[in-house]
Amino acid sequence: xxxxxxxxxxxxxxxxxxxxxxxxxxxxxxxxxxxxxxxxxxxxxxxxxxxxxxxxxxxxxxxxxxxxxxxxxxxxxxxxxxxxxxxxxxxxxxxxxxxxxxxxxxxxxxxx
Amino acid sequence: xxxxxxxxxxxxxxxxxxxxxxxxxxxxxxxxxxxxxxxxxxxxxxxxxxxxxxxxxxxxxxxxxxxxxxxxxxxxxxxxxxxxxxxxxxxxxxxxxxxxxxxxxxxxxxxxxx
Numbered sequence: 741x742x743x744x745x746x747x748x749x750x751x752x753x754x755x756x757x758x759x760x761x762x763x764x765x766x767x768x769x770x771x772x773x774x775x776x777x778x779x780x781x782x783x784x785x786x787x788x789x790x791x792x793x794x795x796x797x798x799x800x801x802x803x804x805x806x807x808x809x810x811x812x813x814x815x816x817x818x819x820x821x822x823x824x825x826x827x828x829x830x831x832x833x834x835x836x837x838x839x840x841x842x843x844x845x846x847x848x849x850x851x852x
Numbered sequence: 853x854x855x856x857x858x859x860x861x862x863x864x865x866x867x868x869x870x871x872x873x874x875x876x877x878x879x880x881x882x883x884x885x886x887x888x889x890x891x892x893x894x895x896x897x898x899x900x901x902x903x904x905x906x907x908x909x910x911x912x913x914x915x916x917x918x919x920x921x922x923x924x925x926x927x928x929x930x931x932x933x934x935x936x937x938x939x940x941x942x943x944x945x946x947x948x949x950x951x952x953x954x955x956x957x958x959x960x961x962x963x964x965x966x
Contacts, residue, residue, distance in 0.1 A: 744895075746895075780961075832895070845893075
């Protein structure tokens with residue numbers, strides 16, 4: 741099993757709250773990614789990073805922001821949660837020239 | 853438009869039976885194709901990765917095939933087990949950008965009954 745972790749696993753929060761979803765990996769991977777996945781739907785890339793201090797927006801427009809201050813840590817922040825943010829958020833990483841993308845267990849977010 | 857289409861959307865089989873899942877893609881240029889298994893409430897786990905030159909790859913009871921000419925792939929599961937119940941996702945990567953962009957299918961939801 742991959743050494744990539746996400747916390748919390750489940751979160752129920754009220755509209756307007758600020759939240760941070762944590763993602764960390766102990767594999768020393770340079771590339772990290774955040775995906776959003778609704779039930780029965782494909783994964784959509786919302787943010788990615790090629791290394792420390794490198795972050796880019798993905799294909800799906802998202803009101804979230806990310807930071808990459810340390811190689812192993814790639815947190816995602818929502819400044820003001822809305823019900824439309826209810827979804828599963830998956831973090832992933834890839835190392836070196838390899839193709840393999842390792843996924844974390846995901847955070848299931850519900851905004852009421 | 854780069855797309856990945858999977859069929860069937862869902863499938864129910866009895867334990868011990870075999871099944872085949874299909875993936876058609878229009879992604880170009882092509883770098884590699886991956887099959888992932890995603891258990892409910894978990895992140896995807898890689899089963900196989902195939903590049904352009906590979907047309908079959910096995911991982912235990914899972915065998916993936918790739919026809920790069922017709923842009924089709926299949927995942928064959930042999931002697932299914934209850935633990936095979938999951939969503940199986942086909943993912944295609946292009947080589948047209950430094951990101952190595954991934955295109956995800958919606959998955960086939962497999963249910964194995966005892």
